[in-house]
Amino acid sequence: MLDASITVYKEMGPGLLESVYEFCLMKEFELRGIFAENQVAVPLIYKGYDLDKDYRIDILVEKEIIIELKAVEVVMLVHEAQIISHLKLTDRKLGFLINFNVPLLKQGFRRFVNGF
Numbered sequence: 001m002l003d004a005s006i007t008v009y010k011e012m013g014p015g016l017l018e019s020v021y022e023f024c025l026m027k028e029f030e031l032r033g034i035f036a037e038n039q040v041a042v043p044l045i046y047k048g049y050d051l052d053k054d055y056r057i058d059i060l061v062e063k064e065i066i067i068e069l070k071a072v073e074v075v076m077l078v079h080e081a082q083i084i085s086h087l088k089l090t091d092r093k094l095g096f097l098i099n100f101n102v103p104l105l106k107q108g109f110r111r112f113v114n115g116f
Contacts, residue, residue, distance in 0.1 A: 001067065001096050002109055004028045009105040018071040021100045022058060025069070029061065036061045042090055057086055066095035075099050075108070087114035 008024045022038055029036040041054040059067040068083045075097065083095045092114060099108030 001061065001065065001098075002106070004032060004034070005098050005100075005109065006105050009100060012100075014071075014101050014103070016071060016100070018058075018069050018100070021071060021098075022069055025059065025067075034061060035063070037063075042086075045089075057090070064092060064094065066090065066092050068095065068097045070097065070099040070108075071101045072099060073101060075110070080110070080112070083110075083112050084114070087112060 004025060008021060008028050012020065012024055026036060026038050037060050038058060040057045040060045042057060044051045044053040044055055057066050058069045061067060066083065066086050068079070068086065070079055072079070079097060079099075083097045087093070087095045095112045095114070097110040097112065098105075102108035
């Protein structure tokens with residue numbers, strides 16, 4: 001994930017919209033033969049009830065790894081809470097929060113593990 005993200009960052013640079021990085025990262029995964037889906041709809045379940053609504057995950061890699069993309073000046077706690085909630089609600093173990101609006105991409109790359 002990090003290498004593909006760095007490749008996109010080097011090619012496109014900082015300061016673009018999140019959607020630009022999403023489309024470019026999807027193409028980079030395709031070029032590398034990595035299966036990924038973007039804007040994955042996840043059913044909203046509350047207390048066992050399907051509320052007939054969905055929320056979306058930016059990118060789901062190999063049906064297991066959640067990527068939440070940002071292009072913001074500062075990653076806030078709510079952004080971290082968002083990826084943690086996605087992991088919990090989908091029973092996934094690994095997720096990455098990637099902020100492309102940084103001088104060096106590794107500064108905007110965070111790994112999250114769901115402890116279940």
